[in-house]
Amino acid sequence: MRRYIIGVDVGGTSVKFGKFNLEGVLLEKWNIRTDRSENGENILSNIAESIKLMVDLKEIKGIGIGVPGPVKDNIVVHCVNLNWGRKDLVQELSFLLQDKDIMIRAGNDANVAAAGEMYKGAARGYNTVVMYTLGTGIGGGIVLNGEMMEGVNGAGAELGHTIVDFRHNFPCNCGKKGCLETVASATGIVNLAKEKLIRSKLRSPLRRFETFSAKKVIDYAKEGDYISKQTIEEAMRYLALAMANISLTLDPEIILIGGGVSHAGPYLIDLIEKYFYQMTNPFIKQANIQIASLGNDAGIYGCAYLIQ
Numbered sequence: 001m002r003r004y005i006i007g008v009d010v011g012g013t014s015v016k017f018g019k020f021n022l023e024g025v026l027l028e029k030w031n032i033r034t035d036r037s038e039n040g041e042n043i044l045s046n047i048a049e050s051i052k053l054m055v056d057l058k059e060i061k062g063i064g065i066g067v068p069g070p071v072k073d074n075i076v077v078h079c080v081n082l083n084w085g086r087k088d089l090v091q092e093l094s095f096l097l098q099d100k101d102i103m104i105r106a107g108n109d110a111n112v113a114a115a116g117e118m119y120k121g122a123a124r125g126y127n128t129v130v131m132y133t134l135g136t137g138i139g140g141g142i143v144l145n146g147e148m149m150e151g152v153n154g155a156g157a158e159l160g161h162t163i164v165d166f167r168h169n170f171p172c173n174c175g176k177k178g179c180l181e182t183v184a185s186a187t188g189i190v191n192l193a194k195e196k197l198i199r200s201k202l203r204s205p206l207r208r209f210e211t212f213s214a215k216k217v218i219d220y221a222k223e224g225d226y227i228s229k230q231t232i233e234e235a236m237r238y239l240a241l242a243m244a245n246i247s248l249t250l251d252p253e254i255i256l257i258g259g260g261v262s263h264a265g266p267y268l269i270d271l272i273e274k275y276f277y278q279m280t281n282p283f284i285k286q287a288n289i290q291i292a293s294l295g296n297d298a299g300i301y302g303c304a305y306l307i308q
C-alpha cells in the first residue's frame, strides 16, 4: 500500500529528507550531502539511492522536491547553487526509481517553504501566504489561493531580488545592486552595520571585531547599542517597504518571516509593523505579520504538500 509521502528539500550543501504519512505527519527525517561536482550530475541519483535505502518504493505515494532556483511546471529552469541547467526532475527521478506509479512534483524551495507553513505551520488555515526567509540571502515564497505562484518563467516569487535600495549600491549575488537581499538578509544587516561604522565616529561594541554576524548586530541592538539599533531599524524598514509593496499588490492573509534572522522574533516584528503601516495606510489597516514556525523543516513539509 502506498502510505508514505517523501519530502526532499535540496540545498547547496545538504539534501533534507522527510518521510510523512498521508495526513502530513512527519515520521522520520534524514540528510545527505549535496554533491555538486560534475555539474551536479550525481545529486538526483544520490537522492534516488537514499530514498531506496530508507523506504520501500512500493509504499511511496509521491515525492515532492524543493529546489533553490526557478521551477516551472515541475521543470527546473536553472539552478546556480546546484550547477544545474534546465532539468526535468519528474522524468529523471522517475527513470532512476523505475516506478511509474510514484507521483513526483517539484517547486522552488522558498515557495515550497511558504506552502509548508500553510500546510502545517504558522500560516495554517490561510490560503494566501507571503513568506520571506531571511538567511544569508532572502528567499521569497508566495502561495495564492492554495497554489504556489510560479509565474511565467518560474521566477514568480523572487522577493529577495526586488529592488528597494538606491543608496548603498551593495552588490547582490544575482548580479544586480539594491536588492532587498543586500540590505535585509543576514548579509545585508552586516553590510549596513559596516557602512555605519565607517561613516560615523560613534562608539559601538561592534568596533571590537573585524568581522561579525547579523546575530551579533541584533544582540547589541537589543542591548541598546546605537549603531546596531540604527542598523536593524534600517534593515527592517527596507523589509517593511518590500512587504508594503507586495501587500498592496496581493493583499495576502498573512506575511511570514522565517530563516535565521527571524529568531530575533517580536523585536523585528514591532519594527517592521511601525514602517509597514506608514507605507500602506490608508489601504491596509490591519496586517498579519508573523514569525514562521517550522524552521528548517518548512521545506520538507511543503514538499509533502505538493503531493496532496
Ligand SMILES: [Zn+2]
Pocket: 160, 161, 172, 173, 174, 175, 176, 179, 181
Ligand atoms: Zn539580487
